[in-house]
Amino acid sequence: MIQRTDTNADDAQVRKFRKELNSGLSALVVLSILAKAGGEMYGYQIAKELSAGDDDTLPFKQGALYPVLRQLHASGFLTSRVEVSVSGPPRRYYTITDTGRDTLKQWIAAYREVRTFVDNAIGQDEAHA
Amino acid sequence: MRNASPNAPRTIAAFLDQLRQALEGAPKGLIQDALADAEEHLRNEMAQNPGKSEAEILVQVLTTYGSPRDVAAEYRKLDANGNGHSPAVAARAPRSLMGRIFGPVFEGRTYASILYMLLALPLGTFYFSWATTGISLSLGLMILIIGIPVTLIFIFSVRIIALVEGRIVETLLGVRMPRRLPSEVPQGPMLQRIKRMVTDRRTWTAMFYMLLMLPLGTAYFVLAVISTAFFSALMAGPIITKMSEGRYKLDFGVERLNEFVMSPQGMATCIVLGLIGFLFFFHIARGVGRAHGKLAESLLVKI
Numbered sequence: 001m002i003q004r005t006d007t008n009a010d011d012a013q014v015r016k017f018r019k020e021l022n023s024g025l026s027a028l029v030v031l032s033i034l035a036k037a038g039g040e041m042y043g044y045q046i047a048k049e050l051s052a053g054d055d056d057t058l059p060f061k062q063g064a065l066y067p068v069l070r071q072l073h074a075s076g077f078l079t080s081r082v083e084v085s086v087s088g089p090p091r092r093y094y095t096i097t098d099t100g101r102d103t104l105k106q107w108i109a110a111y112r113e114v115r116t117f118v119d120n121a122i123g124q125d126e127a128h129a
Numbered sequence: 130m131r132n133a134s135p136n137a138p139r140t141i142a143a144f145l146d147q148l149r150q151a152l153e154g155a156p157k158g159l160i161q162d163a164l165a166d167a168e169e170h171l172r173n174e175m176a177q178n179p180g181k182s183e184a185e186i187l188v189q190v191l192t193t194y195g196s197p198r199d200v201a202a203e204y205r206k207l208d209a210n211g212n213g214h215s216p217a218v219a220a221r222a223p224r225s226l227m228g229r230i231f232g233p234v235f236e237g238r239t240y241a242s243i244l245y246m247l248l249a250l251p252l253g254t255f256y257f258s259w260a261t262t263g264i265s266l267s268l269g270l271m272i273l274i275i276g277i278p279v280t281l282i283f284i285f286s287v288r289i290i291a292l293v294e295g296r297i298v299e300t301l302l303g304v305r306m307p308r309r310l311p312s313e314v315p316q317g318p319m320l321q322r323i324k325r326m327v328t329d330r331r332t333w334t335a336m337f338y339m340l341l342m343l344p345l346g347t348a349y350f351v352l353a354v355i356s357t358a359f360f361s362a363l364m365a366g367p368i369i370t371k372m373s374e375g376r377y378k379l380d381f382g383v384e385r386l387n388e389f390v391m392s393p394q395g396m397a398t399c400i401v402l403g404l405i406g407f408l409f410f411f412h413i414a415r416g417v418g419r420a421h422g423k424l425a426e427s428l429l430v431k432i
Contacts (some may be wrong), residue, residue, distance in 0.1 A: 004245035015133075043166060044173035051193075066166035067207040089172030092165075 026068050028111055029074045031104045034096040039072060040081075042091040043069060069094055077103055137191060139184045141171045144197060151201035154182065155208055155428055158304075163204045170194055188334070233411040238303055242418030243357075243411075245301040246349035249421075252297070253346025255337035263287070281323060284332055291335035291429045298429075304422030331429070338428040349417060356410040363402030367396045 033046055041049070046069070047062040069092075072078045077100030083091045096104075138144035145164055152160045171194070174186055181189075194200065233239040263283035270276030298304055326332060367390050370379045381387055388397040 042169075042173075044170055044177075047170070061199055061203075062170065062193050063167070063195035063200035064203045065168065067163075067203045070162055070166075071207055089176050090165075090169050091171060091173070 018059060025111075026060055026064060028104075028107050030065065030068050031072060031096065031100060031107065034078065034094060035101055035104050035127070038076050040093040040095040044091070046094075066117060072100070075103075076100075138197065141168065141175070141183065144171060144187060144190070147197035149202055151197050152204060157426055159204055161227050161430075165199065167194070167197075167200060194367065220317070230408070233415050234408065238418070239415055241301040242304070242414040243353055245297070245421070246353040246414060246417060248301075249342065249346035250299070250350035251346075253293070253342035253344075256294075257343035259286070259290070259337055260339040281326075284326055286330060287336050287339065289325065291331070293427050294338075295425065296424045298422060301358065301416045302425075304419075304423040304426055324375055328410060334428040338425065341428075349421075352413070353410075356406070356413070360403045360406035360410065363406065364400045365393050367391055367399050373398075375428070392430075 029050065030046060033049055037049075043066050047065050050065070051062075069078065069080075073080050073094065077097055078094045079097055080092050080094045082090060094095060136147075138147055145168060148163060148167055149160060152163055171186070171190060174190060174194075175181075176181065178186060195203070263286065267276065267280035267283050270279050366379050370377050370391065377386060379390055381390070390399060
């Protein structure tokens with residue numbers, strides 16, 4: 001995952017660029033997580049899974065995760081159900097659909113294509129900058 | 130950083146309030162989705178960190194989950210993309226003139242709206258009868274002790290019906306009718322739940338909606354039935370007359386019109402007029418669907 005490095009002031013541009021990069025990738029990542037999970041997961045669980053316990057490694061805010069889930073759900077890639085319990089917090093569980101899995105395969109292929117292309121363009125070692 | 134601002138939320142309720150403000154003007158369904166998601170996340174965060182206070186959690190949340198403004202921006206982006214909503218809402222993209230004129234013919238939403246217009250009469254009749262019976266029974270029995278449970282059961286039934294009608298409207302008219310927020314799920318002692326139910330404005334607007342559905346439903350039904358029957362008859366009338374070899378006779382009351390209609394040009398004219406009529410009716414049905422969706426949203430949904 002991309003490391004957060006926005007400590008100095010001139011990274012407004014970096015933030016903007018990162019945001020643009022993430023807009024498509026977040027959906028890919030979320031769908032992959034759900035495909036790997038095999039079962040249902042709820043938003044908070046996915047957020048923790050993505051950051052692997054360290055919230056700072058997530059290149060986007062966890063708040064951006066939920067709209068992505070809604071979007072994937074509306075597109076028919078996920079199904080969802082809400083579990084409300086009196087004692088614990090409410091949870092909306094998401095499960096990947098067959099359409100979701102098919103789409104994910106295509107997305108991964110598209111992503112690999114773009115990644116190869118970009119890697120070639122910027123140079124593999126990326127040290128010459 | 131933004132989380133250093135003086136009015137940074139210190140409680141979940143404050144966070145949700147700020148999020149609601151930041152989303153002002155967005156579709157109600159979107160706002161409710163955003164609030165439900167945020168509440169879910171924050172309460173899970175609380176549950177995961179039992180040792181921390183609510184204020185501590187919120188400080189942390191502003192950097193991990195994002196500030197209400199950040200979060201609102203994400204949902205607005207979703208709305209602008211036309212995603213995250215039911216397909217009907219997503220389909221409403223700018224279209225060509227031809228697309229705008231003939232689009233409704235090819236869209237399932239049109240036929241769903243017509244189905245709703247037909248269903249509105251039986252539904253409206255039921256809602257109206259239920260509401261008037263419930264209101265009179267409640268008022269009439271108010272002087273007796275039994276009036277209290279009767280009234281409460283009636284009010285509870287209104288809320289259930291509002292929920293079901295919301296689902297119907299969402300399915301057929303494509304207007305997002307949000308589910309209730311997790312925080313609205315009845316909690317606490319019975320008396321408090323009853324009090325919340327009675328003081329909720331939505332209970333009363335839903336009752337009003339039930340009464341309103343009789344005249345509206347009648348109008349929708351009549352409009353749908355008459356349009357379908359009239360334009361079908363216009364298209365098929367001359368042809369059937371011809372095929373029946375005089376057993377049925379079209380009579381407009383004007384001899385020259387009767388003759389014209391039976392001529393080939395006349396038949397073609399009738400068919401074209403009928404098709405134009407149907408197209409017109411389809412647009413009306415979509416308009417009714419949209420308008421009724423808005424009405425249902427404003428009376429059945431609370432933000």
